[in-house]
Amino acid sequence: MLALWDVCVERGSATEVAAAMKGVVKTELQNNQVDLAAQHWVELVKVAPTMTLDTASLLRWCRL
Numbered sequence: 001m002l003a004l005w006d007v008c009v010e011r012g013s014a015t016e017v018a019a020a021m022k023g024v025v026k027t028e029l030q031n032n033q034v035d036l037a038a039q040h041w042v043e044l045v046k047v048a049p050t051m052t053l054d055t056a057s058l059l060r061w062c063r064l
Contacts, residue, residue: 030060041053
């Protein structure tokens with residue numbers, strides 16, 4: 001997924017895979033990969049600024 005994300009960002013079509021990238025961020029949070037999730041979240045909201053996370057994911061982020 002991350003390789004596809006990079007290609008889409010380069011081509012200017014990242015919004016097409018934004019939902020899948022959100023899934024990557026959620027999985028990273030579930031696996032306690034907070035720094036990586038934060039990096040990917042910043043990349044994601046640059047192309048999809050209205051993207052949100054569910055409450056459970058946000059709470060995971062806050063706990064860590």
